Amino acid sequence: xxxxxxxxxxxxxxxxxxxxxxxxxxxxxxxxxxxxxxxxxxxxxxxxxxxxxxxxxxxxxxxxxxxxxxxxxxxxxxxxxxxxxxxxxxxxxxxxxxxxxxxxxxxxxxxxxxxxxxxxxxxxxxxxxxxxxxxxxxxxxxxxxxxxxxxxxxxxxxxxxxxxxxxxxxxxxxxxxxxxxxxxxxxxxxxxxxxxxxxxxxxxxxxxxxxxxxxxxxxxxxxxxxxxxxxxxxxxxxxxxxxxxxxxxx
Amino acid sequence: xxxxxxxxxxxxxxxxxxxxxxxxxxxxxxxxxxxxxxxxxxxxxxxxxxxxxxxxxxxxxxxxxxxxxxxxxxxxxxxxxxxxxxxxxxxxxxxxxxxxxxxxxxxxxxxxxxxxxxxxxxxxxxxxxxxxxxxxxxxxxxxxxxxxxxxxxxxxxxxxxxxxxxxxxxxxxxxxxxxxxxxxxxxxxxxxxxxxxxxxxxxxxxxxxxxxxxxxxxxxxxxxxxxxxxxxxxxxxxxxxxxxxxxxxx
Numbered sequence: 286x287x288x289x290x291x292x293x294x295x296x297x298x299x300x301x302x303x304x305x306x307x308x309x310x311x312x313x314x315x316x317x318x319x320x321x322x323x324x325x326x327x328x329x330x331x332x333x334x335x336x337x338x339x340x341x342x343x344x345x346x347x348x349x350x351x352x353x354x355x356x357x358x359x360x361x362x363x364x365x366x367x368x369x370x371x372x373x374x375x376x377x378x379x380x381x382x383x384x385x386x387x388x389x390x391x392x393x394x395x396x397x398x399x400x401x402x403x404x405x406x407x408x409x410x411x412x413x414x415x416x417x418x419x420x421x422x423x424x425x426x427x428x429x430x431x432x433x434x435x436x437x438x439x440x441x442x443x444x445x446x447x448x449x450x451x452x453x454x455x456x457x458x459x460x461x462x463x464x465x466x467x468x469x470x471x472x473x474x475x476x477x478x479x480x481x482x483x484x485x486x487x488x489x490x491x492x493x494x495x496x497x498x499x500x501x502x503x504x505x506x507x508x509x510x511x512x513x514x515x516x517x518x519x520x521x522x523x524x525x526x527x528x529x530x531x532x533x534x535x
Numbered sequence: 536x537x538x539x540x541x542x543x544x545x546x547x548x549x550x551x552x553x554x555x556x557x558x559x560x561x562x563x564x565x566x567x568x569x570x571x572x573x574x575x576x577x578x579x580x581x582x583x584x585x586x587x588x589x590x591x592x593x594x595x596x597x598x599x600x601x602x603x604x605x606x607x608x609x610x611x612x613x614x615x616x617x618x619x620x621x622x623x624x625x626x627x628x629x630x631x632x633x634x635x636x637x638x639x640x641x642x643x644x645x646x647x648x649x650x651x652x653x654x655x656x657x658x659x660x661x662x663x664x665x666x667x668x669x670x671x672x673x674x675x676x677x678x679x680x681x682x683x684x685x686x687x688x689x690x691x692x693x694x695x696x697x698x699x700x701x702x703x704x705x706x707x708x709x710x711x712x713x714x715x716x717x718x719x720x721x722x723x724x725x726x727x728x729x730x731x732x733x734x735x736x737x738x739x740x741x742x743x744x745x746x747x748x749x750x751x752x753x754x755x756x757x758x759x760x761x762x763x764x765x766x767x768x769x770x771x772x773x774x775x776x777x778x779x780x781x782x783x784x785x
Binding site for chain 1: 538539540541542543544546630632633635637644645653654655656657658694697698699700701702703704705706715716724725726727728733734735736737739740741743744746747748754755760763774775776777781782783784
């Protein structure tokens with residue numbers, strides 16, 4: 286049974302407070318779960334833990350909505366202060382229709398509400414995406430590398446909707462220590478045909494896999510993936526952002 | 536370590552031939568791997584195995600391209616017979632630009648080349664998506680249910696590209712025995728906030744997770760997922776297709 290990947294939810298990770306070292310919180314979880322970090326493990330973290338530790342929370346009571354935010358909020362039945370935060374986190378509105386705001390964030394991600402989210406935060410607050418999730422992932426990895434001394438990768442996730450399909454899925458918004466894409470172009474399949482256009486977004490698949498364990502309402506923000514052989518390298522979640530000139534669905 | 540999901544690649548599954556019973560091939564794999572099917576296991580199958588068993592292969596030598604297929608093929612540097620098959624598998628062209636054909640299939644899926652694919656098939660042939668992948672999944676499940684008598688779910692997958700993100704990821708195109716979406720609306724998060732718009736496409740996340748084990752060039756078309764508690768029910772992959780009237784990106 287060599288061909289097996291394990292998705293292990295870490296227990297014992299406390300609520301993060303601004304200023305917390307996320308790598309240290311994860312190490313606490315690894316040890317609480319009775320594990321050690323092993324070579325080629327992948328640590329998959331929901332971004333909310335990172336956002337909280339980085340102080341990326343906004344008290345809506347502190348927000349003054351602009352006239353445009355007021356207009357949108359009235360039209361869509363939303364909180365104008367929430368809309369204001371969404372606009373401040375956006376560099377472009379991709380679609381605004383039927384109560385949905387699909388935004389491009391400054392990272393280049395395209396998602397509902399620019400990643401601004403009111404779930405799993407105190408009532409009256411919203412969370413934002415980390416400012417630089419690739420850098421956040423690299424910091425977590427540096428902490429765990431110093432502590433355990435083993436080669437591993439870190440992925441930070443959020444849940445995004447997709448055109449054409451119902452429901453949201455976890456994707457990678459921060460990556461460190463691995464290549465997020467596997468390029469099969471030029472390799473042969475089992476019939477000897479050359480695979481021509483296959484780039485697998487494995488970091489997104491690892492993110493999606495982890496969500497099966499973290500769920501939405503359970504207090505388990507980190508999954509340790511064991512048994513998956515990722516490609517080591519200087520990879521970033523920004524590699525997963527399709528360049529505008531290749532995007533048919535801007 | 537209760538919060539764990541295992542993704543186990545099945546060994547010993549032979550190449551499928553037209554007319555093969557896919558459920559029987561999978562049972563062979565389960566036993567070859569030294570496993571038994573357990574309650575709540577999820578069997579995730581790459582569609583190519585199903586397509587081959589269902590005879591959904593086309594010899595390009597048998598295809599006469601239409602004038603339109605010839606035009607497109609000349610413009611994009613493609614094989615006109617391959618383009619002809621893509622057009623025959625499509626009910627709508629969503630985008631046709633820069634050498635890419637994004638098509639709506641008769642199932643409602645939107646993907647490159649309507650799922651017509653030349654990889655992992657004999658040279659000169661292409662594979663098509665199963666005619667009714669939900670029905671294919673239900674047949675596999677019926678075979679395994681008869682053999683093992685335990686409640687389980689079956690997912691059939693393909694790899695689709697996504698707007699805005701590089702690379703392709705595995706998604707569910709056929710489902711049996713489980714609900715492909717978990718609706719968290721009305722449930723409370725860990726802070727007691729009501730979760731408002733969260734529908735997780737867990738069948739797509741299971742499909743993505745399985746791809747970490749099946750890969751593209753290894754001969755491992757089936758993954759057994761153990762430890763994930765899906766929601767039992769009459770679910771279908773067609774539930775994952777966003778209705779046209781709600782789709783902002785037609």
